[in-house]
Amino acid sequence: MAIQLQQALTVGKYLFAQKLQGKKRFPLVLMLEPLFRCNLACSGCGKIQHPAEILKQHLTPEECFAAVEECGAPVVSIPGGEPLLHPQIGEIVQGLVERRKFVYLCTNGLLLEKSLSKFKPSPYLTFSVHLDGLREQHDRCVDRSGVFDKAIAAIKAAKAKGFRVTTNTTVFEGADPKEMQEFFDFLEDLNLDGMMISPGYSYEWAPDQDSFLKREQTKALFRAILAPWKSGQKQWNFNHNPLFLEFLMGDKDFECTPWGSPSYSVLGWQKPCYLLNEGHYKTYHELINNTDWDNYGRASGNPQCADCMVHCGYEPTAATAAMQPENMGKAISALFG
Numbered sequence: 001m002a003i004q005l006q007q008a009l010t011v012g013k014y015l016f017a018q019k020l021q022g023k024k025r026f027p028l029v030l031m032l033e034p035l036f037r038c039n040l041a042c043s044g045c046g047k048i049q050h051p052a053e054i055l056k057q058h059l060t061p062e063e064c065f066a067a068v069e070e071c072g073a074p075v076v077s078i079p080g081g082e083p084l085l086h087p088q089i090g091e092i093v094q095g096l097v098e099r100r101k102f103v104y105l106c107t108n109g110l111l112l113e114k115s116l117s118k119f120k121p122s123p124y125l126t127f128s129v130h131l132d133g134l135r136e137q138h139d140r141c142v143d144r145s146g147v148f149d150k151a152i153a154a155i156k157a158a159k160a161k162g163f164r165v166t167t168n169t170t171v172f173e174g175a176d177p178k179e180m181q182e183f184f185d186f187l188e189d190l191n192l193d194g195m196m197i198s199p200g201y202s203y204e205w206a207p208d209q210d211s212f213l214k215r216e217q218t219k220a221l222f223r224a225i226l227a228p229w230k231s232g233q234k235q236w237n238f239n240h241n242p243l244f245l246e247f248l249m250g251d252k253d254f255e256c257t258p259w260g261s262p263s264y265s266v267l268g269w270q271k272p273c274y275l276l277n278e279g280h281y282k283t284y285h286e287l288i289n290n291t292d293w294d295n296y297g298r299a300s301g302n303p304q305c306a307d308c309m310v311h312c313g314y315e316p317t318a319a320t321a322a323m324q325p326e327n328m329g330k331a332i333s334a335l336f337g
Contacts, residue, residue: 116157
């Protein structure tokens with residue numbers, strides 16, 4: 001099964017309820033960042049570029065739960081930094097599971113195997129392990145040798161204990177389509193619960209600003225990478241709405257839904273989205289009601305948004321589009337891979 005049935009039904013019910021209530025802007029995935037500290041210094045990520053006094057801070061479990069309740073999204077992604085560095089990450093995850101939120105704990109895998117005792121297998125919990133390619137490619141992306149092998153060992157250990165595990169891959173400029181296809185073949189043999197992919201896009205604090213994709217580059221690259229999947233030659237187990245993958249290949253034309261994946265951290269609610277650092281609001285209500293959303297997304301003409309095709313902005317759009325009658329067939333087929 002490509003997309004977990006229980007999650008798909010919950011999200012579908014949630015989307016239908018928002019539509020019945022006539023809501024134009026609502027969250028689908030809360031990106032909950034309990035800390036920015038990390039045990040890697042990846043060149044495509046700028047989180048550890050925050051000042052030292054910020055890197056020392058972390059959200060309390062109570063702050064995390066309050067943000068989740070305030071936001072109301074059915075899915076909670078926990079990126080970082082490295083969430084497993086948080087001293088109360090087990091308590092945070094357990095509290096979210098008890099609230100019946102679908103939790104994706106994003107990790108580079110270095111601490112995962114020895115942290116498994118902090119968690120209990122649940123259909124509401126998925127470990128999302130960051131892998132950007134096979135051994136040489138991934139270790140180059142994270143700027144440290146041996147990380148790929150540790151991550152793979154952690155995946156196998158987590159699966160052996162009954163946990164749900166997906167992978168999360170960022171595709172950067174210069175990626176070789178054949179190598180990416182070989183990477184997906186390799187992941188298929190790990191008995192994962194899905195793979196997630198997204199194009200790299202300019203995060204302004206990232207040390208490497210030369211490897212991010214432009215819009216037409218993204219479409220061409222993903223058309224080449226996903227050609228075997230599109231033709232049916234490969235049945236790769238993507239944990240995505242297929243409409244989002246079609247968007248990446250240029251077969252669908254969506255507008256960004258920046259409010260669909262709000263980001264909350266020790267700094268507050270980031271405005272307007274995860275990738276643009278324009279300050280923070282104290283409350284989710286302020287984020288939704290005080291942000292001039294017409295200034296963001298490709299249609300706005302904002303040059304910062306022109307080339308972005310990242311999942312945090314467009315998967316919520318694809319999820320909403322899946323509720324349209326002409327797209328429901330594809331959405332249903334995705335449930336059964």
